[in-house]
Amino acid sequence: MIRFSEVRTLGRSDVGVDAGARLALVEMMLASDDAIDAARRSLEWLARHARLRAGICLISTEDDVARLTPGAVHGLHAGALNGFVVDLEERGHPLVAVAFGLRPAAFSADDLKSDLRLVTPLGLIGYQALPLHALQGKDEPPAGLLLVAGVPAARARDLHWVAQILGHRVARLRSTRGLADAERRLRRERALLYNVINAVSDPVLLTDTGGRMIIANARAELLLASREDDSEGRRRAVALNNMLFSSALAQSAIADAPFRHELLLVDPTEGSDLLFELLSAPVGDAREGDGIVSILRNVTDLRKATEEIEENYTKLRVAEAHVRGERDRLDLIIDSVADPIVVTDPAGNIAMMNAPAERLFTVRPEVGEHGHRAVRANDAHFSSFVSNLFFEGDALRRTGSIGLVDPQTGRPLPVEAISGKIMSEHGEITAVVTILHDRTEELEKQRLYEQLKRASDELEQKVREATGELVRQNELLRRQHIELEQASALKSQFLANMSHEFRTPLNAILGYTAMLLQGVSGRLSPGQERNLQRVDSNANHLLSIINDILDISRIEAGKMPLTMTEFRLSTLMAEVMAEVEPLIGRTQLSVNSEIDKRIQLVRTDRQKVKQIVINLLTNALKFTQHGSVRLVTSYRKATDEIAIAVADTGIGIAPSDRATIFEDFRQADSSPTREYGGAGLGLSICRRLASMLGGQITLASEVGRGSTFTLLIPRRPRRR
Amino acid sequence: MKKTKRTTTTGEPPLVLIVDDFPDNRQMYAEYLSFAGLKVAEAANGNEALEKAGELLPDLIVMDLSLPGIDGWEATRRLKSDARTRHILIMALTGHALAGHSKGAIEAGCDAFVTKPCLPDRLLEEIRRMLATSKKTKSGR
Numbered sequence: 001m002i003r004f005s006e007v008r009t010l011g012r013s014d015v016g017v018d019a020g021a022r023l024a025l026v027e028m029m030l031a032s033d034d035a036i037d038a039a040r041r042s043l044e045w046l047a048r049h050a051r052l053r054a055g056i057c058l059i060s061t062e063d064d065v066a067r068l069t070p071g072a073v074h075g076l077h078a079g080a081l082n083g084f085v086v087d088l089e090e091r092g093h094p095l096v097a098v099a100f101g102l103r104p105a106a107f108s109a110d111d112l113k114s115d116l117r118l119v120t121p122l123g124l125i126g127y128q129a130l131p132l133h134a135l136q137g138k139d140e141p142p143a144g145l146l147l148v149a150g151v152p153a154a155r156a157r158d159l160h161w162v163a164q165i166l167g168h169r170v171a172r173l174r175s176t177r178g179l180a181d182a183e184r185r186l187r188r189e190r191a192l193l194y195n196v197i198n199a200v201s202d203p204v205l206l207t208d209t210g211g212r213m214i215i216a217n218a219r220a221e222l223l224l225a226s227r228e229d230d231s232e233g234r235r236r237a238v239a240l241n242n243m244l245f246s247s248a249l250a251q252s253a254i255a256d257a258p259f260r261h262e263l264l265l266v267d268p269t270e271g272s273d274l275l276f277e278l279l280s281a282p283v284g285d286a287r288e289g290d291g292i293v294s295i296l297r298n299v300t301d302l303r304k305a306t307e308e309i310e311e312n313y314t315k316l317r318v319a320e321a322h323v324r325g326e327r328d329r330l331d332l333i334i335d336s337v338a339d340p341i342v343v344t345d346p347a348g349n350i351a352m353m354n355a356p357a358e359r360l361f362t363v364r365p366e367v368g369e370h371g372h373r374a375v376r377a378n379d380a381h382f383s384s385f386v387s388n389l390f391f392e393g394d395a396l397r398r399t400g401s402i403g404l405v406d407p408q409t410g411r412p413l414p415v416e417a418i419s420g421k422i423m424s425e426h427g428e429i430t431a432v433v434t435i436l437h438d439r440t441e442e443l444e445k446q447r448l449y450e451q452l453k454r455a456s457d458e459l460e461q462k463v464r465e466a467t468g469e470l471v472r473q474n475e476l477l478r479r480q481h482i483e484l485e486q487a488s489a490l491k492s493q494f495l496a497n498m499s500h501e502f503r504t505p506l507n508a509i510l511g512y513t514a515m516l517l518q519g520v521s522g523r524l525s526p527g528q529e530r531n532l533q534r535v536d537s538n539a540n541h542l543l544s545i546i547n548d549i550l551d552i553s554r555i556e557a558g559k560m561p562l563t564m565t566e567f568r569l570s571t572l573m574a575e576v577m578a579e580v581e582p583l584i585g586r587t588q589l590s591v592n593s594e595i596d597k598r599i600q601l602v603r604t605d606r607q608k609v610k611q612i613v614i615n616l617l618t619n620a621l622k623f624t625q626h627g628s629v630r631l632v633t634s635y636r637k638a639t640d641e642i643a644i645a646v647a648d649t650g651i652g653i654a655p656s657d658r659a660t661i662f663e664d665f666r667q668a669d670s671s672p673t674r675e676y677g678g679a680g681l682g683l684s685i686c687r688r689l690a691s692m693l694g695g696q697i698t699l700a701s702e703v704g705r706g707s708t709f710t711l712l713i714p715r716r717p718r719r720r
Numbered sequence: 721m722k723k724t725k726r727t728t729t730t731g732e733p734p735l736v737l738i739v740d741d742f743p744d745n746r747q748m749y750a751e752y753l754s755f756a757g758l759k760v761a762e763a764a765n766g767n768e769a770l771e772k773a774g775e776l777l778p779d780l781i782v783m784d785l786s787l788p789g790i791d792g793w794e795a796t797r798r799l800k801s802d803a804r805t806r807h808i809l810i811m812a813l814t815g816h817a818l819a820g821h822s823k824g825a826i827e828a829g830c831d832a833f834v835t836k837p838c839l840p841d842r843l844l845e846e847i848r849r850m851l852a853t854s855k856k857t858k859s860g861r
Contacts, residue, residue, distance in 0.1 A: 496816070500786070503815035507837040508744040514839045515748065520755050543837060 018158065021049050026165065035059050035170045035177075039144070040072035042166045046148065047074055050158045053150030054122050058086055059132070059170050060143060068099065068145055071170075073121075075149075080121045086145060093117055095129060099142040104130040104160065122149045130159065132167030134175070143171035203276075203296040206283070211246040214291060223265055223274075223296075230268075237268035245278075249292060252280040263296065275300045340415075340436040344386050346429050357436070360404060360413075371407040378404045382417075386432055389419045396421050401439070414439045488556065495553035502546045509539045548681040555688045562692060564717060566603045569633060569642065570595045576613050577631065583621050591621075593631035599642055603716040608689045609644075612697075615682045616646040616709045624650035627706070635715070641695070645710040652703035662687045662697070686711075694718055734779040734851055735759040739769040739795070740813070741787050745836075749782065752840035753847070766790025770798060773805050779854075780809040780847055785825060786816065793828040800829030809850050813838060 025045045032038045039057035046052040054075030058068035068086040086095050094117060098105045108126040112118045120127065128151065132144035144167065151159050194217075197204050203220035207213050216224065224245060226238040248263050261278040276296040283291050334341050340357035344350055353361060360378050363371065381402050389398040397420050404413040415436040422431045513536045516524065524532065554560040577593055584591050613631070620629045627649025634643045653661060662683050683697075690697045695713030736758050740746035743764070750760045761776055763769035766787045773781060781799070785792030792812060799805040812825035815836040825833050832850055834843065 500815040503836045504742050504745065507815065508742070508748055510837045511745065511748045511752070511840050514841060515752055515755075518841065520752060 018049060021045070022158075022161070025162065029165060029169045032169075033173060035144075035173045036071045038166060038169050038173065040074075042146075042162050043072050043074035043148075046151065046159065046162055050151045050155035050162075052148055055146065055148040056081075056084070056121060057132075057166070058145040058147070060088075060141065060174065065141055065174075068142070070121075071144065076121055082121065084121050088141065095145060098129045099131050099145045101131060102133065104128055104163065120147055122147060125149055128159070130163035132163060132170055134171030135164075135168045140171070143167050143174055200295075202298060203294075205294050205296075207249065207292050207294065209290050209292065211249050220296070223268065226268070233271070234268040237266045237271070241265045241268070245294075248278050249280060249294065252278070252292065252294075262299070265296075273300070274298060275303050337435075339438065342382065342434045342436070344432040344434065346390070346431070348383060348387060348390070351431060360407065360436075364407070367407050370410050374405040374407040374410065378407070382434070385417055386419055386434060389421065389432055390429070396423075402436070404436070414443060416442075492553040492557035492559075495549055496557075499546050499550040499553075502542075506539060506543055506546070510536070510543070513539060545681070548685060551685050552681060552688070555685070555692070560689075560692065562605045563607065564603055565606050566601050567606050569599050569602050569644075572606060572610060573613070573631065573633060573644075576610060576617065579614060580617050580621065583618065587621055587624075588626070589621065589624060590628040591630070592628070594633070596634045596642075598635045599633060599715075602642060604693055604713055608693060609711070609713070612686045612689050612711055613644055613646070615686050616697075616711070619682060619709075620646050620648040620650065620707075624648040624706070636712075640715050641712050642715055643710050643712050645708055647706065647708040649706040652705055653699065653701040653707050654703050658699055658701065661699075733757055733759050735761060735776060736847060737761045737763060737769065737772055737776065737778040737781040739763045739766075739781060739787065739792070740784040741765055742784075745784075749840055749843055753844060756844050758844075758847070766792070766795040769795050773799055773808060774802075777805065778808060779851060780811065782811050782813050782843065782847070783830065785812055785814040793824055796825070796828040796830055809854055811846065811850065813843075 025042070028041045028045075029038055032041065036059070039059055043052065043055045043057055046055060052074060055073065056070050056076065057072045059071035060066075060068055066088045068088060070081050070084060073081065086093065086099065088096055088099065090096055091100075094105075094107075094115060106126065106128045107118050109124055111126070112124055127147050127149040130146040130148070131142050132146060133142060134140055146163050146166065148159065197215070197217040198219075200217060201219065203217060203223055205213055205216035205220040205224070213220075213224065223241050224238060226235045230238075244263060244265060248261050252261060261280075263276045263278045265274050265276060266272075267274050275298070277299045278294060278296055280292050280294040283293050334352075334354040337354060338356060340360055341354045342350055342357045342361065343352040350361065361375060361382065363375050367374075381404060385398070385400060385402055389395065392398065397418065399416065399418050402415050402417050404415055405411070406413045416439050417434055417436050419432050419434040421429050422433060424430045513532055515521065516532055517529065517536065551560070573593055573595055577591075580591075617629065617631065629649075630645075630647045632643075632645045632647065634645070635641075636643060687697055690711055690713065693713045694717065695711060698710045698712065699707060700710075701707035736753055738746050738749050738753070738760060739762075740749070741764050746762050746764065750762055753760045761772055761778060763772045766789050769781070769783070769787075770790065772778075783792045783796060787795070790798075792814070796810050796812070799808060799810065809831045810829065811832045811834060812828075812830040813834050813836060814825070832846060834846055838846075
């Protein structure tokens, strides 16, 4: 912007020289806002009005104020310039001195010869050098340098004037242009800076010492700035954040040094907690006053990550401890297993084994050469077994028998080996675990079992044979039994028939004998009668034998009926005594009976009791020469039995004969020349009859002192 | 023993038919009963017994049970089922002493059962007892 007062001042002082031309130049100057254009017009004006032959106008550029480069030339080929510049930094250069000086200088051709630095594209001719300066601010760097040749001294005033206004104009243009450029640059830089700041993901802000926000990036605004139309929640969160932030800043102000502080803010949008690390540093600025730059680094995720890392680490430690525990436990378990356990790695090397396995696969100093050999052999056998599993492909398990040797004892150790592959998640074999089970005992057991089985089989065979034999014997016995029964039945029938056949002739014998004795056929002589009595006696004896035989056959045939009646025992005993009275009369014996008064009525087969007692009494009388025969009845309450005892003082019965006298056709003396008569069937029948009555006959005897036969029968029939 | 003649109330001695296939026994009893004063007839088997019983109508028959041909049981059944001979007393006499024999004899219609050996005097005693009982019953009518 041109101030007219300045122009008027300029015009008033120089208007007298060539007022019109000067005005035109001034107007042109004012119309041009380009330094180069102004320089070109100035050279043209000088050529027209001041006889300029040739000239170069050097001006500083925007890019480099320290270098003056040709802005416009006149009367020269452009090629003649040839990169001509004046470096203002080169303070010893005569042209630089002119440029910084306020006065123009004129250099002759001679000057040029003496100082080659003065040689310009104008050629080796004399020229004038005029500095171009702003009107005010002479301390500023020179705006340019005007080199002219051919301007006469008479036009020196015009030349100076042109240099003056051109310098002013160039300086002015340079300064306004520089300002605009600077402002533009500044704005660009500022925008760039903002972009940079905004690009920073952390909130960055500048505050004054009172905590008021001067500059804030978008992230910071998100946390610390709110607008009227924001939600209540957001505004409250922002207010809270501001409070927290100011408080933190106040602390940092006290600290008076780069300050780190953890600051927990609220995410106004999400409502979640955000943890920041606040870095704040005071900045001093003379013009703007002191402030504080703060950078908030979001460490929420970092904290989370840290926490996670810590947590994971803890977990890892726990897991590690757990694994160690598991491992210890596993070791304990493996070691506590009595069976050897071996873990083999995929290379076939033993990775782990328990104590029992060590016995087999490690060399111990106490074992000798044989032990070493055993360990090598065991190792070979075992490796061969396990390697098969590696080669078997898909099979996860392998079971087999290995013949190992106990290195300590040298004894063979047959084992059953069970190997299992342990596969990783990726299906690779990580290890093979093998358990070896001692089969010695099992084999021994098997052997014993087989022995036992063999023995058992033999036994079974024998039992089978014996059973077969038994079956045959049983069959034989059964047949024999049937035959015997048939024989027995035949015998009974035979005896019955025999008895009948005996009776028929006997009936005639007895009948005729009785008739003769009765005198049916006339009187008999005493001798005839005595002999006939003997016939009669023997015939009767024969009849009694036949009757006994008949009784036995009846009993055996089960055809002896029982007739149970109730009667007085004392009455029966009196009857018995009466019946044997004729026999007693023939002896010298004292015979008496003792009846137990406690016994009243008994219920049994009266006839059979009578038969038994008569038989016993008859025997007693028969076998007793001297002394007495006693009939004693008594009652045995405990068993509710009656005992009828016949005690004699006879010959007695030897112990060896006591069992046999009850047998059929037996007497103690069975010799043909025996002293006592009788078929020997009496006791046999008595025994059978007593048994039928549910009782028995017992015998107490002493040879030479006598015998006591006792019939024991229930007082009344027992229910079976 | 003294020889005595016993007569029925009509004066005629009772007639006894002795049936037995064993001649010695039959003749022994016949001799003894005749000796005792009774009228006696004899039969050696069942058929003859039936003939003589029907022809003579004896007061009493001493019947051996084991007989050739028609046995004693069968003969008794026939006699007891015939109105003309039903009244005749029958004494069964057998050497079979088994219980079944007496039972079978009573069922067949025998009035008494006597087992051998039976002495002649005892047989006479039994016959007299039977005849006396029969007479009492008849007179009691």
